[in-house]
Amino acid sequence: MNTYKDIVVVNGDWKGGHHGSYPKILSVCLDSERPFGVSEGWGHGLGGSSFTLKDLVEEKFIEIFNREESKAVYLEIITAYKQGVDQKQLASQLIEESSPHA
Template sequence: MKLLILYIDIGRWDGGHDGQYPKVIAWDLENNERPMSISEGWGHGLGGGEYSLNEFMTSEWFSRLEEPKSQWARKIIAGKGATGQKKSVGQELLKESENHRFNLPSNLKEILGRWGYRVNA
Protein backbone atom coordinates (compact mmCIF):
# COMPACT_ATOMS: atom_id res chain seq x y z
CA MET A 1 0.00 0.00 0.00
CA LYS A 2 1.27 3.43 -0.91
CA LEU A 3 -0.76 6.26 0.59
CA LEU A 4 -0.51 9.95 -0.19
CA ILE A 5 -1.65 12.22 2.65
CA LEU A 6 -4.28 14.77 1.63
CA TYR A 7 -5.45 15.82 5.11
CA ILE A 8 -4.20 15.15 8.61
CA ASP A 9 -5.35 16.34 12.02
CA ILE A 10 -2.94 15.24 14.72
CA GLY A 11 -5.00 16.81 17.53
CA ARG A 12 -3.41 15.98 20.86
CA TRP A 13 -1.51 13.01 19.49
CA ASP A 14 1.78 12.76 21.34
CA GLY A 15 3.32 9.49 20.33
CA GLY A 16 0.24 7.35 20.37
CA HIS A 17 -1.32 8.25 23.72
CA ASP A 18 -4.48 9.84 22.33
CA GLY A 19 -6.45 7.25 20.40
CA GLN A 20 -8.76 9.84 18.82
CA TYR A 21 -5.92 11.00 16.58
CA PRO A 22 -4.47 11.24 14.03
CA LYS A 23 -7.35 11.61 11.61
CA VAL A 24 -6.05 11.05 8.10
CA ILE A 25 -7.46 11.26 4.59
CA ALA A 26 -5.16 9.70 2.01
CA TRP A 27 -5.15 8.60 -1.61
CA ASP A 28 -4.09 4.99 -2.14
CA LEU A 29 -1.88 5.01 -5.22
CA GLU A 30 -2.31 1.25 -5.63
CA ASN A 31 -6.10 0.90 -5.23
CA ASN A 32 -7.97 1.92 -8.37
CA GLU A 33 -11.43 0.90 -7.16
CA ARG A 34 -11.41 2.46 -3.67
CA PRO A 35 -8.53 4.95 -3.63
CA MET A 36 -9.70 7.06 -0.67
CA SER A 37 -8.30 5.81 2.63
CA ILE A 38 -9.71 7.25 5.86
CA SER A 39 -8.42 6.81 9.41
CA GLU A 40 -10.47 8.17 12.31
CA GLY A 41 -7.75 7.70 14.91
CA TRP A 42 -5.78 4.79 16.25
CA GLY A 43 -7.70 4.02 19.43
CA HIS A 44 -9.71 0.91 20.21
CA GLY A 45 -13.10 0.96 18.55
CA LEU A 46 -12.25 3.66 16.06
CA GLY A 47 -12.05 2.95 12.40
CA GLY A 48 -12.01 4.37 8.99
CA GLY A 49 -12.26 2.68 5.69
CA GLU A 50 -11.75 2.82 2.00
CA TYR A 51 -14.05 4.73 -0.32
CA SER A 52 -14.53 4.96 -4.03
CA LEU A 53 -14.03 8.44 -5.41
CA ASN A 54 -17.80 8.95 -5.78
CA GLU A 55 -18.51 7.69 -2.25
CA PHE A 56 -15.86 10.00 -0.83
CA MET A 57 -17.13 13.06 -2.71
CA THR A 58 -20.60 12.59 -1.20
CA SER A 59 -19.34 11.85 2.32
CA GLU A 60 -18.75 14.15 5.27
CA TRP A 61 -15.02 13.53 4.84
CA PHE A 62 -14.87 15.50 1.60
CA SER A 63 -15.62 18.72 3.51
CA ARG A 64 -12.45 18.23 5.56
CA LEU A 65 -10.47 19.03 2.44
CA GLU A 66 -11.69 22.61 2.77
CA GLU A 67 -8.95 23.11 5.39
CA PRO A 68 -6.29 25.50 4.04
CA LYS A 69 -3.58 22.80 3.97
CA SER A 70 -5.83 20.48 1.93
CA GLN A 71 -7.63 22.80 -0.48
CA TRP A 72 -5.24 21.85 -3.28
CA ALA A 73 -6.42 18.23 -3.02
CA ARG A 74 -10.09 19.22 -2.90
CA LYS A 75 -9.67 21.27 -6.07
CA ILE A 76 -8.10 18.34 -7.95
CA ILE A 77 -10.64 15.80 -6.69
CA ALA A 78 -13.63 18.05 -7.35
CA GLY A 79 -12.40 18.91 -10.84
CA LYS A 80 -11.20 15.63 -12.28
CA GLY A 81 -13.13 13.36 -9.92
CA ALA A 82 -16.45 14.74 -11.07
CA THR A 83 -15.62 13.54 -14.57
CA GLY A 84 -14.63 10.06 -13.36
CA GLN A 85 -10.93 10.35 -14.23
CA LYS A 86 -9.61 8.36 -11.23
CA LYS A 87 -6.20 7.61 -12.69
CA SER A 88 -5.72 11.22 -13.69
CA VAL A 89 -6.74 12.37 -10.19
CA GLY A 90 -4.12 10.15 -8.58
CA GLN A 91 -1.37 11.30 -10.93
CA GLU A 92 -2.15 14.96 -10.35
CA LEU A 93 -2.37 14.53 -6.57
CA LEU A 94 1.01 12.81 -6.54
CA LYS A 95 2.58 15.58 -8.61
CA GLU A 96 1.06 18.43 -6.59
CA SER A 97 1.86 16.82 -3.23
CA GLU A 98 5.47 17.90 -3.70
CA ASN A 99 4.30 21.52 -3.38
CA HIS A 100 2.02 20.86 -0.39
CA ARG A 101 3.87 19.36 2.52
CA PHE A 102 2.64 18.67 6.04
CA ASN A 103 4.76 19.63 9.03
CA LEU A 104 4.55 16.55 11.24
CA PRO A 105 6.49 15.41 14.30
CA SER A 106 9.32 13.05 13.37
CA ASN A 107 7.90 10.14 15.42
CA LEU A 108 4.58 10.41 13.56
CA LYS A 109 6.39 10.54 10.19
CA GLU A 110 8.25 7.38 11.14
CA ILE A 111 5.07 5.50 12.05
CA LEU A 112 3.22 6.65 8.96
CA GLY A 113 6.16 5.61 6.80
CA ARG A 114 6.08 2.11 8.26
CA TRP A 115 2.37 1.85 7.45
CA GLY A 116 2.84 2.71 3.80
CA TYR A 117 2.10 6.42 3.84
CA ARG A 118 4.15 8.53 1.44
CA VAL A 119 4.48 11.40 3.84
CA ASN A 120 4.68 14.73 2.05
CA ALA A 121 6.16 16.36 5.12
Protein backbone atom coordinates in the same frame (compact mmCIF):
# COMPACT_ATOMS: atom_id res chain seq x y z
CA MET B 1 -1.70 -5.33 0.78
CA ASN B 2 -2.24 -1.87 -0.68
CA THR B 3 0.02 0.93 0.48
CA TYR B 4 -1.54 4.36 0.86
CA LYS B 5 0.46 7.59 0.61
CA ASP B 6 -0.61 10.43 2.89
CA ILE B 7 -1.61 13.51 0.90
CA VAL B 8 -3.14 15.72 3.60
CA VAL B 9 -2.66 15.63 7.37
CA VAL B 10 -4.88 17.98 9.36
CA ASN B 11 -3.99 18.38 13.02
CA GLY B 12 -6.58 19.87 15.29
CA ASP B 13 -8.08 20.30 18.69
CA TRP B 14 -11.39 18.55 18.12
CA LYS B 15 -13.08 15.99 20.35
CA GLY B 16 -10.77 13.00 20.26
CA GLY B 17 -8.11 15.10 18.52
CA HIS B 18 -5.74 15.31 21.48
CA HIS B 19 -4.02 18.39 20.04
CA GLY B 20 -2.86 16.65 16.87
CA SER B 21 -2.15 13.16 18.21
CA TYR B 22 -5.01 11.88 16.07
CA PRO B 23 -4.90 13.93 12.88
CA LYS B 24 -7.40 13.52 10.08
CA ILE B 25 -5.56 12.03 7.10
CA LEU B 26 -6.39 11.84 3.40
CA SER B 27 -4.31 9.28 1.56
CA VAL B 28 -4.31 7.66 -1.87
CA CYS B 29 -3.28 4.30 -3.31
CA LEU B 30 -2.85 3.66 -7.02
CA ASP B 31 -3.22 -0.12 -6.60
CA SER B 32 -6.73 -0.04 -5.16
CA GLU B 33 -10.17 0.13 -6.73
CA ARG B 34 -10.99 2.40 -3.78
CA PRO B 35 -7.94 4.67 -4.02
CA PHE B 36 -8.90 7.34 -1.46
CA GLY B 37 -8.35 6.66 2.22
CA VAL B 38 -9.71 8.76 5.05
CA SER B 39 -8.55 7.99 8.56
CA GLU B 40 -8.03 9.54 11.95
CA GLY B 41 -4.79 8.85 13.77
CA TRP B 42 -1.36 7.44 13.10
CA GLY B 43 -1.69 3.70 12.50
CA HIS B 44 -3.54 3.03 15.74
CA GLY B 45 -6.12 5.71 15.13
CA LEU B 46 -9.82 5.96 15.57
CA GLY B 47 -10.61 4.28 12.30
CA GLY B 48 -10.76 4.90 8.62
CA SER B 49 -11.95 3.58 5.33
CA SER B 50 -11.20 3.55 1.62
CA PHE B 51 -13.42 5.16 -0.99
CA THR B 52 -13.95 5.56 -4.68
CA LEU B 53 -13.87 9.17 -5.86
CA LYS B 54 -17.64 9.07 -6.25
CA ASP B 55 -18.20 7.81 -2.70
CA LEU B 56 -15.64 10.22 -1.25
CA VAL B 57 -17.58 13.17 -2.64
CA GLU B 58 -21.19 11.98 -2.66
CA GLU B 59 -21.05 10.54 0.85
CA LYS B 60 -19.39 13.80 1.97
CA PHE B 61 -16.26 12.29 3.51
CA ILE B 62 -14.24 14.87 1.58
CA GLU B 63 -15.91 17.56 3.70
CA ILE B 64 -13.53 16.66 6.55
CA PHE B 65 -10.86 18.42 4.47
CA ASN B 66 -12.89 21.54 3.66
CA ARG B 67 -10.60 23.58 5.93
CA GLU B 68 -8.16 26.38 5.36
CA GLU B 69 -5.05 24.17 5.58
CA SER B 70 -6.38 21.56 3.12
CA LYS B 71 -8.56 23.74 0.88
CA ALA B 72 -6.40 23.36 -2.26
CA VAL B 73 -6.62 19.55 -2.26
CA TYR B 74 -10.30 19.67 -1.29
CA LEU B 75 -11.09 21.93 -4.26
CA GLU B 76 -8.96 19.84 -6.61
CA ILE B 77 -10.89 16.70 -5.68
CA ILE B 78 -14.30 18.37 -5.93
CA THR B 79 -13.41 19.89 -9.31
CA ALA B 80 -12.04 16.60 -10.65
CA TYR B 81 -15.21 14.81 -9.56
CA LYS B 82 -17.44 17.38 -11.26
CA GLN B 83 -15.35 17.18 -14.46
CA GLY B 84 -15.50 13.38 -14.53
CA VAL B 85 -11.76 12.86 -14.11
CA ASP B 86 -10.76 9.22 -13.74
CA GLN B 87 -10.11 8.42 -10.07
CA LYS B 88 -6.79 6.66 -10.76
CA GLN B 89 -5.61 9.65 -12.79
CA LEU B 90 -6.55 11.98 -9.93
CA ALA B 91 -4.86 9.73 -7.36
CA SER B 92 -1.68 9.70 -9.45
CA GLN B 93 -1.79 13.47 -9.82
CA LEU B 94 -2.23 13.97 -6.06
CA ILE B 95 0.73 11.70 -5.32
CA GLU B 96 2.88 13.58 -7.84
CA GLU B 97 1.87 16.95 -6.38
CA SER B 98 2.67 15.82 -2.84
CA SER B 99 6.09 14.50 -3.83
CA PRO B 100 9.00 16.60 -2.55
CA HIS B 101 10.30 16.74 -6.13
CA ALA B 102 7.03 17.94 -7.68
